[in-house]
Amino acid sequence: MKNKFVYFFGEGKADGNGQMKDLLGGKGAGLAEMTNAKIPVPAGFTITTDVCKFFYLNKEKLTAEIQLQISQAVKKLETVSGKKFSNVENPLLVSVRSGAKFSMPGMMDTILNLGLNDKVVVGLAEKTKNPRFAYDAFRRFIQMFGNVVLGIGKEEFEMVLTKKKDDIGAKLDTELVQSDLQDLIGGYKKLIKSKLGKEFPQDPKTQLQMAIFAVFKSWYNSRAETYRKLNKIADDLGTAVNVQAMVFGNLGDDCATGVGFTRNPATGENKFYGEYLTNAQGEDVVAGIRTPQPIVKLAQDMPGVYKQLRDITDRLEKHYRDVQDFEFTIEKEKLFMLQTRIGKRTAQAAIKIAVDMVKEKLITKEEAILRIDPEQINQLLHPILDPKVEKKVIAKGLPASPGAAVGTVVFTADQAVEQGQKGKVILVRKETCPDDIHGMDAAQGVLTGRGGMTSHAAVVARGMGRCCVAGCESIKISEEEKLFKAGDIVIKEGDWISLDGNTGEVIPGKVATVEPSLSGEFGQFMKWADSFRKIGVRANADIPRDAKVAKNFGAEGIGLCRTEHMFFAQDRLPFMQEMILSDTEDDRRVALKKLLKFQKEDFKGLFKEMDGFPVTIRTLDPPLHEFLPKNKKEAEELSKIIKIPVEEIMAKTEALHEFNPMLGHRGCRLGITYPEITEMQVRAIITAACELLKEEKIKVVPEIMIPLVGNVSELKDQKELTIKIAEEVIEEQKVKIQYHIGTMIEVPRAAVTADEIATEAEFFSFGTNDLTQMGMGFSRDDSGKFIKVYLEKKIFADDPFKTLDQNGIGKLIEIGVQKGRSVKPHLKIGICGEHGGDPESIKFCHKVGMNYVSCSPYRVPIARLAAAQASIATSVTRDK
């Protein structure tokens, strides 16, 4: 098997098999597997991903040995199919498709009808007795080849086509007759000659070689690179090339082509699901240019073929133990399966399918849990359009990807990116294409005028978890005028609309949204997850409203309450500012006293909401100048309220200016230099806990957390002060409560001296945002300028502020955990940086032995799932 670069499949036998995804790509392995399973698949061969790698290593050339193996495969294909390249009577036509290990829909370019030329087209016309089909196929082939292989813009071909249609007064492509198509072929060939100074290649073998090279080259086109980056697919996998004998769904009305899923990919319902187009080629379905028929109609049109399709796809689902996404073509009532793969699905569908399959005993609970990408369930955790609100529906399309989207309308992907930085946008397109991906990513939702449930827009939006209403044919979109019409109603760029991805409804204006709930299959699934999970999940929440969301999502406590957020409210900020602007401790105490009552009520609200769950409260962290007026106007307004002269406010603000506020007078440094601030906060926390116990019998054990500790002496100082005040309050309140004092580990020095710090701390919470900033020397606010280049140049695999840098910052965490526990073996350790909601980082937290992660309320279920997966993965590893 050494140096085997080409794998043949056909006549119920394949060189490869379904396990060989690395080498044959997902599609190639699937074709081999299906062939071996006696599923009707057009014969063909797969050129391995190794060849792609050699291609790049070998200055974009193929060795003689590889060329030879390809020729031999072509010969075998000719034998098996009984057709021949360049044979006018019985021509072999092939498709050339890319196929990487991971499915990258629409990313890689496909060429159909390869093998056609001026002579063969005549033969094909005769053989099929359908000259229009033959010339249309040739026309399409030249167009595709010209674009994908020769690199001429699609719009150049479109211009030739449009001109022809204008000339004869046609609106649709189907109005073109044979002679029109022949004219068009001439026009296309002229275009190619004028662009490249070379003729369109007539020799099928040359066509094939060029097409194979083009597939390899497309591996590094920018759409492919973007997709891989978005989906974290490695660049060095390479793609395979699948060359397969063409079958035709467009030879007449006894032909068809279609795509389908064994279960509904939007809802997960266990119902055969798909679409087809009669007399069409596959790409007509996917491109969304014509809106296809639902598959049930096939049962009426061709009942025998429909039954065969149902049998085959059922076998496929059982075989692969997962939902299948398949493509088929019916040539003269004969069924060919072109492809099958694991079906992409919405989060909602993924959960339902997983739960159903456990109930059907097709998979285990562990498998069900490992099968859901935690990131994906994010889709289920965001608001939906409020069902109670009356909505003025102006149009209805296909519910292509669920959820709600509310935003201002934009008509180009670039606009979506630009406007999307300022606010929420909805991308409206006649249809989307791979060039639009960055815009879809930037938008809240996507609305298209054409295309079905498997159109590009629908597939990509579901993958991204974007709400999508597709094929909304009742609206008229003018991308040039930057507006769309729904009957008389005109929606212009910048106007607000709302989309309901669950119903396909389009509503003008902003519709209110409501929180989703974890009920039904989702609730069931999360319960299973919790049963495997070993580490706790808490939420970062500063106000009762957030705490409530978190608790509903299953948070087992608050891991980080940032008290400073409480001071930014309109009714508190002036007192905070007064405190900061005070020159003496006495004046500061006066202002702090005013803040005390607010703080106490804030904490009572939080404690009450969490009803006995632990609540970790961090003392004041940000540099004080963050609270002060940003300009003279704000200073003047403040001056009126607190009666301090504008000049004095400005001068103090200036004096508090810092060169590097991130490394400045903040965190525990505030509490150490202004102990009265810590005193006030501790007083508020403990009083709140005491009062709540007395008033409502709610037992709270507050966890007071000192930020930015780098040295045990800092913690000691603040701890002594905290205990002093806490004991004073407890004595005043005449009630017994418990409290804990711990620290953030977010300064690198704290991690490497964690053994010292642990002697004074009752718990650690890793503040990985700051630990990343300081540990890497990266200011998050400034790194945007160069981190992009770092990702492009592959200096970083990931943005370290999104996914924990396990190799570096993770090392500091490991040192911190190990040193901390060396002194206190049962030290409670958690994480409260943004990484606490990132699945990869959660797995790391599990691995190093943390007790809990804390993340934003909306990410709590994601964290629960990721934690469960980490447990299962670990026990699987252990079992091995």
Added chain:
Amino acid sequence: MKNKFVYFFGEGKADGNGQMKDLLGGKGAGLAEMTNAKIPVPAGFTITTDVCKFFYLNKEKLTAEIQLQISQAVKKLETVSGKKFSNVENPLLVSVRSGAKFSMPGMMDTILNLGLNDKVVVGLAEKTKNPRFAYDAFRRFIQMFGNVVLGIGKEEFEMVLTKKKDDIGAKLDTELVQSDLQDLIGGYKKLIKSKLGKEFPQDPKTQLQMAIFAVFKSWYNSRAETYRKLNKIADDLGTAVNVQAMVFGNLGDDCATGVGFTRNPATGENKFYGEYLTNAQGEDVVAGIRTPQPIVKLAQDMPGVYKQLRDITDRLEKHYRDVQDFEFTIEKEKLFMLQTRIGKRTAQAAIKIAVDMVKEKLITKEEAILRIDPEQINQLLHPILDPKVEKKVIAKGLPASPGAAVGTVVFTADQAVEQGQKGKVILVRKETCPDDIHGMDAAQGVLTGRGGMTSHAAVVARGMGRCCVAGCESIKISEEEKLFKAGDIVIKEGDWISLDGNTGEVIPGKVATVEPSLSGEFGQFMKWADSFRKIGVRANADIPRDAKVAKNFGAEGIGLCRTEHMFFAQDRLPFMQEMILSDTEDDRRVALKKLLKFQKEDFKGLFKEMDGFPVTIRTLDPPLHEFLPKNKKEAEELSKIIKIPVEEIMAKTEALHEFNPMLGHRGCRLGITYPEITEMQVRAIITAACELLKEEKIKVVPEIMIPLVGNVSELKDQKELTIKIAEEVIEEQKVKIQYHIGTMIEVPRAAVTADEIATEAEFFSFGTNDLTQMGMGFSRDDSGKFIKVYLEKKIFADDPFKTLDQNGIGKLIEIGVQKGRSVKPHLKIGICGEHGGDPESIKFCHKVGMNYVSCSPYRVPIARLAAAQASIATSVTRDK
């Protein structure tokens, strides 16, 4: 010996001995030692430092047991001296002095003549047949007791005294006769009564108890705390109290009191050295109120006593194996030694004495080296007044502390601190007192009108290494009018003067200074140091002039050349700015090309100066905005030169603004995002080295150092680029040179992943400035605001930017060294942060196994000495 709190000494026998400094303090141990050595010392007892600690632990009270031991000691002293407290005929008078483990001159308060009261003074007058002396002693005692023990301001007593003098038309205290003194005593007592509502205590035992308490309390007075902070003396040592029978140097002209050194403490010359005042008490000498006689005059006045003094002090020097600083009193031609201690000396003297004593075989070379505080030799490394310049000397005082000082005149310590932040100042005072210490520290030099070589100003200035001209009696200082007169010449506040601490000369205006050299004893001493030293010493130098200084001071290479400093010069900055303001790589390359020729010449200059020694060059490090105009005016000027519109310059500057530039777009991040900058720098470095080899046969092996690496990929990227360019240049130049590529370790992540980084690095250089900033999360530019509080609150023992935080940042360094060497056992490792010149930090560098330290040129000899001490200390530890 358990629970022994009081140690007696007298009659040639002492309870304690010279080793017991911890318990008895330096002074107490010295008195015990001298007593045991049969040296004539007035009898007395020492209350231990433990009592001071108990005093603070016990709410500032003493236990009955301690009180009892003190009473017993008083009784024994009465027996031994044959005198008695409160005995009118034969009264016992005592001195009460503090005495900590380390000498703290002038810091702790002393009380003399304790035991006097209304009755005893009468007896003393009769016994001494000198009523004036007795009443003067009583008057002084009340004044001192009132100030030190009762806390009444000195100036309050001064006012009473001044009024009395005015009343009788006296100018000097000595003009007061007995009745005047009696009036004064009445006035003082009234003052005390009116201030405290209590009478001056008449009972000697009460006086003693109060005085002891006052000494203990003075341990925490602010002068003492400042001194300890400046001299890094721990706060918890406490002080002992020495109670000693009084002897009187002021009973008449056959009495005297004096101080002296066994060798000259300013020059180190082996010559008996001291001063005395006839008919005076000890404090008259130290306070500098009267200018004393040189000690040689004593040989004429009292030859027998002089000889006895010489014998005793010679014995003391041999006994202690070091220069002795002693105090003595002659009462009626009878010599008493009051104190002896290791003499403080100037750096110059310290070196000479150490070298001399080695030659005299009194000490070993190792001892000589360990005896010099590396910080102290700083004094010898700074410029002196240019001897070739003709100087207009307007006055001449005592050369109390060597060196040169050039600055503007200020008349108060507070002014010195304030003005000293803006420029160089010279503090001019009639005499200095402990309250002036902060001003002396802030000034370049000190000039006093009164006081001798052992006056407060002289002693403190020598300790601090400040230039001092003391006792300059020919000038008339008016602190009120803020001027001084030297003959007709008036020097006002803000005028420039120059002081020569080696000659005592005062010169108006700014006198040029010249570099010192390492010759004579100093050169000898440094050679000895080098013979023990194990690690290399390099310098941080950016320009040939600095490199030259460094080489003269013994630097063995350049450890850090900061290339950015080269771009700030007038003739380069516009090109640098042009480069930064360019929008495209091409434009940047045009500007960089202009900079290339400057850079190349800079490096040639450096390489030539270092003549084959290694030179480590760091590629561009600071954020680019540091080079851009700071305001509109600067932008306008730049606009004229580089023809870019002001608005564009301002906009680009704004765009480059960063929230935390320290953690921003700088270091290797520049070279990665703008590879053309690295290219230009490497081209300049390698071309310079090649040309120098061809032109002057100087063989240079440049070490190219990549800054701010946190991830091995960063180093890899820059290393590949460096090699590419270097090889290109070498090929162009047709000459073979070697070069090394290494990295700074200054990002915490780099330290914890040093094993990965070492795979790509040929050397490491720890950038401890940034490592401290990031590792501790402290911006050096901003930390001033809170680091003071941290030092006050003892959260930090030292400023981590001055002395390496061995416990935390040191841990990161240890991890970095260990991981780096785990991959490359012989990896060359150095340090180039400012800590590379700090003796404590150098010891750490030696300990963790670094190959070299690199520091500022002027600190090279300090580093050489510290490195030698580290070696000796390690081998001593090993030998044990």
